[in-house]
Amino acid sequence: MSTASIAGRALDQGDGILSLAPNWVPRSFCIPGRRLKLHPDDYYSLGADRGGIDERWFASTVPADNGPGTPTDEGLSYVILQDGADTQRVTFAEAISVLGAQIIGQRLMDGYGRWPMFSKFFDNLGPLPHHIHQMAKDAARVGQQPKPEAYFFPTQLNNHPGRFPHTFFGLEPGTTPEQVRQCLENWNVGDNKILSLSRAYTLQPGTGWDVPAGVLHAPGSLLTYEPQADSDVFAMFQSLVDLVPIDRSLLVKNVPTELEYDLDYIVGMLDWELNVDPEFRANRFMAPLALTTAEEAASLGYCDQWIAYRSSAFSAKQTTILPGRQVTLKDGACYGLIAVQGHGQLGKWSIETPAMIRFGELTRDEFFVSEQAALQGVTVRNDSTVEPLVLLRHFGPGNPDLKLSL
Numbered sequence: 001m002s003t004a005s006i007a008g009r010a011l012d013q014g015d016g017i018l019s020l021a022p023n024w025v026p027r028s029f030c031i032p033g034r035r036l037k038l039h040p041d042d043y044y045s046l047g048a049d050r051g052g053i054d055e056r057w058f059a060s061t062v063p064a065d066n067g068p069g070t071p072t073d074e075g076l077s078y079v080i081l082q083d084g085a086d087t088q089r090v091t092f093a094e095a096i097s098v099l100g101a102q103i104i105g106q107r108l109m110d111g112y113g114r115w116p117m118f119s120k121f122f123d124n125l126g127p128l129p130h131h132i133h134q135m136a137k138d139a140a141r142v143g144q145q146p147k148p149e150a151y152f153f154p155t156q157l158n159n160h161p162g163r164f165p166h167t168f169f170g171l172e173p174g175t176t177p178e179q180v181r182q183c184l185e186n187w188n189v190g191d192n193k194i195l196s197l198s199r200a201y202t203l204q205p206g207t208g209w210d211v212p213a214g215v216l217h218a219p220g221s222l223l224t225y226e227p228q229a230d231s232d233v234f235a236m237f238q239s240l241v242d243l244v245p246i247d248r249s250l251l252v253k254n255v256p257t258e259l260e261y262d263l264d265y266i267v268g269m270l271d272w273e274l275n276v277d278p279e280f281r282a283n284r285f286m287a288p289l290a291l292t293t294a295e296e297a298a299s300l301g302y303c304d305q306w307i308a309y310r311s312s313a314f315s316a317k318q319t320t321i322l323p324g325r326q327v328t329l330k331d332g333a334c335y336g337l338i339a340v341q342g343h344g345q346l347g348k349w350s351i352e353t354p355a356m357i358r359f360g361e362l363t364r365d366e367f368f369v370s371e372q373a374a375l376q377g378v379t380v381r382n383d384s385t386v387e388p389l390v391l392l393r394h395f396g397p398g399n400p401d402l403k404l405s406l
Contacts, residue, residue, distance in 0.1 A: 001088060003090050003094050003095075003098055004098040004099075006079070006081050006088045006089070006090045007079060007090050007094065007095035007098050007099050008098075008099065009081050009083075010079050010080065010081040010088075010090075010095070011095075011099060011102065011103065011370065013081060013082070013348075014347060014348055014349055014367075015347055015348050015373065016347075016369070016370040016372050016373030016376075017346065017347045017348070017349060017367050017368070017369050017370065017373055017378065018079050018080075018092075018095070018103070018367060018368040018370070019079070019080045019082075019349060019364070019366075019367055020058070020059065020077050020078065020079060020080065020092065020336070020366045020367060020368060021077070021078040021079075021080050021089065021362055021363075021366075022056060022357060022361070022362070022363055022366065023056060023057040023058070023060060023075065023076070023077045023078070024036075024038070024045075024046070024053045024055070024056055024359065025053065025055040025056070025057055025064045025066075025074060025075055025120075026044075026046045026050045026051040026052060026053045026054070026055075026066065027051050027052070027054055027055065027066070027124075028049075028050060028051035028066070028067075029051065029128075029129075029244075029246065029250065030051060030052060030054045030124045030125075030128070031052060031054070031124060031125040031126060032052040032053060032054040032123060032124070032125065033054060033123040033124050033125045033160075033162050033221060033223060034123070034125075035123050035157050035158065035159065035160070035223045036053065036054070036056055036121060036123050036223075036357075037354060037355065037356055037357050038053060038356075038357055038358075038359065039356055039357065039358050039359070042357075042358060042359035045359035045360075049069075050066070050069065050070075051066075053359075054122065054123045054124050055120050055121065055122055055123065056120060056121045056123075057075055057077065057118055057119070057120045058077065058118060058119045058120060058121075058336050058338050058366060058394065059077055059092060059115065059117075059118050059119065059336030059366075059368050059394065060075055060076060060077045060092065060118035060120075060230075061076065061077070061091070061092055061093035061096065061114060061115050061118065061230060062075055062076070062118055062230045062231065062232055063075045063076060063232070064232055065232040065233070065253070073091065075232065076091045076092065076093055077091065077092040077093075077118075078090065078091055078092065079091070079092055079095045079368075080362060087362070092115070092368070093114075093115075096114060096115055101371075102370065102372070103115075103334065103368070103370045103371070104334050104370070104371060104396070105333065105334055105370075105371030105372075107333075107371075107398065108333075108334075108371075108396055108397075108398075111397075111398070112396075112397075114230070115230070115396065116145075116229065116230050116313070116396055116397060117227060117228060117229055117230055117313060117314040117394065117395075117396050117397070118227075118228065118230055118336075118394075119225065119226060119227045119228065119314075119316070119336065119338075119392075119394040120225075120226045120228070121157070121223060121224070121225060121226075121338075122219065122223070122224045122226055123157075123223045123224075124162065124219070124221055125162050125163055125221060126162065126163040126164055126221055126241070126242040127163070127164040127166075127167075127218055127219065127220055127221060127241060127242060128218055128219045128241065129218060129236040129237070129238035129239075129241040129246050129250075130168055130194050130195060130198060130216050130217065130218040130236075130237045130238040131216065131217065131218070131234050131235060131236045131237055131238070132213070132214055132215060132216055132217075132234065132235050132237065132269060132270060133146065133147035133148070133149065133211075133213050133214075133231065133233055133234050134146060134147070134213060134214070134233050134234075134235065134254055134269055135213045135214040135269065135271060136213070138254075138255075138269045139213075139231065139233050139254070141256050142233070142254045142255070142256060144231055144232075144233040144254060145229060145230060145231040145233070146213040146229060146231060146233070147213055147228055147229050147231035147232070147233050147234070148210075148211065148212045148213045148228065148229050148311050148313045148314075149211050149226050149227065149228035149229070150208060150209065150210050150211060150226065150227050150228070150286070150308035150310070150311060150314070150316065151167075151208045151209045151211065151219070151224045151225070151226055152207070152208035152224070152225040152226075152227075152286075152307045152308060152316065152318070152392070153203055153204065153205045153206065153207065153208065153222045153223070153224055153225070154205070154206075154223065154225055154318075154340050154392065155205045155206050156340040156341045156353075156390065157223045157340060158205045158222050158223050161203075161221060161222060162220070162221025162222065163221050163242070164220050164221045164242070165202065165203045165220050165221050165222050166200040166201060166202050166203060166220045167200065167201055167203055167209070167217060167218060167219050167220040168195055168198040168199065168200045168201075168216070168217065168218040169198065169199065169200075169201060169209070169211075169215065169216070169217050169280055169284065170198060170199070170215055170216055170217075170274065170275040170276065170277065170280050171197050171198055171216060171275045171276050172197055172198065172199055172276070173276050173277075173278040174276070175197045175275075175276055177267050177268075177270075177272070179197055180194065180197065180237075180267050180270070181263050181264070181267050183197070183237070183239075184237070184251070184263050184266060184267070185263065186239070187239045187248050187251070188239070188248070189239075190239070190240055190245070191239065191240040192238065192239040192240070194216075194237055194238050194239075195218065195238065198216065198218070199280075201281065201285075203220050203222045205222065206288065207285070207286065207287050207288070208225075208285075208286040208288075208307055208308065209284050209285055209286060210283075210284045210285075210286055210308070210310035210311055211284070212271065212274055212311070213229075213271070214269065214270055214271030214274060214275075215270075215271060215274050215275055216237060216270065216275055218238065218241070225307075225316075225338075225392055227308045227314045227315070227316045227394045228313075228314065229313045229314065233254045234250075234253065234254065235250075235251055235252070235253065235254060235255065235266070235269060236250040236251050236253075237251065251266070252266070255269075284310070286307065286308065286309065286310060288305040288306065288307050288318060289305060289306040289309060289404070290303060290304070290305045291303075291304040291305065291306070292304065297320075297322070298322070300327065301321065301322050301325030301326065301327045302319060302320060302321045302322060302325065302327045302329075302380075303319070303320045303322075304317050304318075304319050305317060305318045305319075305320075306402070306404070307392070308394075309402060309404050312397055312398070313397050314394065314395060314396060314397060315394075315395045315399045315402045316392065316393060316394045316395065317392075317393045317395075318390065318391070318392055318393075319390070319391045319392075319393055320388045320389070320390050320391075321342070321344065321380055321381075321382040321388060321389040321390075321391075322382065322388060323382055323384050323385050323386055323387060323388060324382060324384070324385045325381075325382055326379065326380070326381040326382070327379075327380055327381075328377040328378065328379050328380075329374075329377060329378045329380055330374070330375070330376075330377040330378075331369075331374040331375070331393075331395075331401060332374070332375065332399065332400035332401045333371060333374060333395050333396060333398075333399050333400060333401070334368070334369055334370050334371040334373075334374055334395075334396070335368070335369050335374060335393045335394055335395045335396075336366070336367070336368045336369075336393070336394045337366070337367050337368075337369065337391045337392065337393045337394070338365060338366050338391070338392050339351050339352070339353045339365040339366075339389065339390065339391050339392075340353060340390050340391070340392055341353055341387065341388060341389065341390040342382060342384055342387050342388055342389030342390060343382075343383055343384060343389065344380065344381045344382045344383040344384070344389045345379070345380065345381040345383065346367060346378065346380055347373070347378050347379060347380075349364065349367060350364055351364055351365065351367070351380075351389070352364050352365060353365050
């Protein structure tokens with residue numbers, strides 16, 4: 001069966017809603033926090049040499065940039081077609097290449113020619129190194145896209161906080177480029193002490209942060225839902241994290257070869273104004289913004305909250321369907337979704353949040369809603385009489401429903 005046939009039948013099978021397979025990604029420099037619902041035996045299913053699985057990617061058309069030995073489809077989401085007892089699959093990227101606007105709408109096809117974002121769960125036991133995702137000008141020099149991102153810490157998946165539930169963001173006001181340059185010169189002495197130039201913030205489940213490209217950040221150890229632009233570009237600026245040395249190759253992974261030792265260029269990849277913003281918390285912290293009052297939510301049967309709303313590159317909502325209720329969700333754009341609590345019905349699909357997933361197994365917790373289906377409205381039913389059905393929904397750039405003035 002051809003790619004076009006599988007993709008078309010999968011879209012028809014769900015009346016415009018695609019079922020997506022779990023998409024697991026390892027990182028060699030991370031220790032899994034074990035909150036991804038993977039079976040305890042499966043966190044190193046891709047091989048201990050490749051690192052533990054500490055990420056699950058959603059609605060991704062982006063290959064993971066994990067260095068030599070990385071499978072070509074690592075990081076790519078797969079669309080599932082259930083044909084009786086037979087299961088067919090194509091990558092989400094292939095489905096969009098053949099169906100285009102039937103999935104993501106004409107606005108995004110005309111503006112980008114692709115689905116230009118994805119989301120993920122990041123689940124690390126300890127902190128990550130202070131790092132950036134390059135801005136457009138620097139990403140373009142290595143054939144990449146810039147990568148702004150956002151964080152949200154779902155309460156359902158943070159049963160323990162990990163080793164360090166705090167994130168360093170940016171640089172202390174008054175920090176100079178020369179001080180950062182000195183830290184990079186000291187890479188091989190052990191701890192280059194770049195965190196002494198930054199400020200840590202305690203992470204609060206149920207809240208989030210906006211992280212533009214070019215901003216230094218050392219993510220803490222809460223499981224994090226991360227809507228972001230469609231890129232896997234980064235540069236690590238910290239030489240020692242959680243007592244583990246970081247190879248300098250991760251500083252220059254996405255730096256032109258001829259500039260790998262040009263520290264002025266590397267420091268210049270920082271968005272300096274954003275990094276030393278004295279009002280960083282006021283400008284980057286994101287508390288959920290409810291679209292309804294509690295009384296309105298009780299009447300409607302659900303509550304929508306914006307949880308990522310400061311970036312023009314993407315947005316995200318947390319949608320809670322109350323116990324025993326059925327609602328119709330209408331949106332002005334296509335979106336991916338992951339269920340984090342409860343069970344019920346999503347259009348023609350049953351939807352449920354698994355307690356445990358074996359590596360390679362299919363689930364019914366991740367979907368992509370095409371623009372046409374989103375505009376027409378998706379019927380969602382919560383089949384529990386006691387537990388809410390909670391969805392995290394990620395949208396692309398230019399969401400017409402996001403009309404906030406911040």
